[in-house]
Amino acid sequence: MRKKVMAANWKMYKTPDQSRDFFRDFLPLVAGHTRDEIVVCPSFLNIPAALDAAKGSNVAIGAQNVHWKEEGAFTGETSVGQLLAWGVNNVIIGHSERRQYFGETDDTVNLRLKTALEAGFTPICCVGEVLEEREAGMTDDILRRQCVRAFHAISAKKAAKLVVAYEPVWAIGTGKTATPEIAAEAHAVIRKEATEIFGEDFANQLRILYGGSVKPDNVSSLMAQEEIDGALVGGASLDPKSFTAIVKY
Numbered sequence: 001m002r003k004k005v006m007a008a009n010w011k012m013y014k015t016p017d018q019s020r021d022f023f024r025d026f027l028p029l030v031a032g033h034t035r036d037e038i039v040v041c042p043s044f045l046n047i048p049a050a051l052d053a054a055k056g057s058n059v060a061i062g063a064q065n066v067h068w069k070e071e072g073a074f075t076g077e078t079s080v081g082q083l084l085a086w087g088v089n090n091v092i093i094g095h096s097e098r099r100q101y102f103g104e105t106d107d108t109v110n111l112r113l114k115t116a117l118e119a120g121f122t123p124i125c126c127v128g129e130v131l132e133e134r135e136a137g138m139t140d141d142i143l144r145r146q147c148v149r150a151f152h153a154i155s156a157k158k159a160a161k162l163v164v165a166y167e168p169v170w171a172i173g174t175g176k177t178a179t180p181e182i183a184a185e186a187h188a189v190i191r192k193e194a195t196e197i198f199g200e201d202f203a204n205q206l207r208i209l210y211g212g213s214v215k216p217d218n219v220s221s222l223m224a225q226e227e228i229d230g231a232l233v234g235g236a237s238l239d240p241k242s243f244t245a246i247v248k249y
């Protein structure tokens with residue numbers, strides 16, 4: 001049995017006060033919920049407020065990105081050491097919005113992933129095809145390529161904490177969700193690739209989350225798929241009640 005991860009990606013939303021308000025309302029609603037791991041990833045500036053508000057609770061705080069160098073002249077970037085200094089060791093890597101708008105490539109995803117794993121983080125590495133790729137029947141090839149390149153030169157031992165999120169780009173923030181069957185098929189492709197790269201035991205343990213317009217009313221059918229080990233949730237994670245309904249599907 002793989003323990004599911006229910007992760008929130010707050011993107012560039014909320015101020016520190018709004019983050020505190022969220023946790024004030026959310027924590028009592030999920031208190032004692034141990035069936036799944038719960039992770040909330042605010043933007044960097046909200047991390048201290050979120051950590052403070054979630055202290056001692058069953059909710060972990062993560063970042064939305066991390067750089068691969070220890071330190072240096074990399075304006076606008078954040079290092080593993082800076083995150084660890086706050087006690088943060090969960091991080092989203094290679095989100096499609098980073099790939100689409102900020103020049104993230106399979107190679108930089110690989111660099112970030114290597115550094116995060118090396119530093120003991122639990123990275124959520126995002127992969128997923130765009131609509132044109134799906135329509136051209138290229139989904140499986142794209143997922144395989146993204147996995148091969150993201151996991152390049154990483155051993156199974158180093159990758160022990162890896163979590164993958166399958167996020168079809170056409171489903172992110174669009175209200176279009178992949179059907180549970182489409183998601184499960186994609187997850188199976190990713191798991192097969194992980195088997196080839198890291199071995200069967202590793203792949204059997206690997207948690208693969210689904211992300212893309214997960215909402216309270218579609219979460220149960222997605223989570224009913226054996227292949228789906230949790231959710232990465234954007235829009236619907238901003239509201240405490242709606243994220244609670246997803247966590248407690």
Ligand code: PEP
Pocket residue numbers: 009011167171172173174175211212213214232233234235236
């Ligand atoms: C995301 O940001 O990873 C995401 C899946 O967003 P949304 O749930 O809004 O589609």
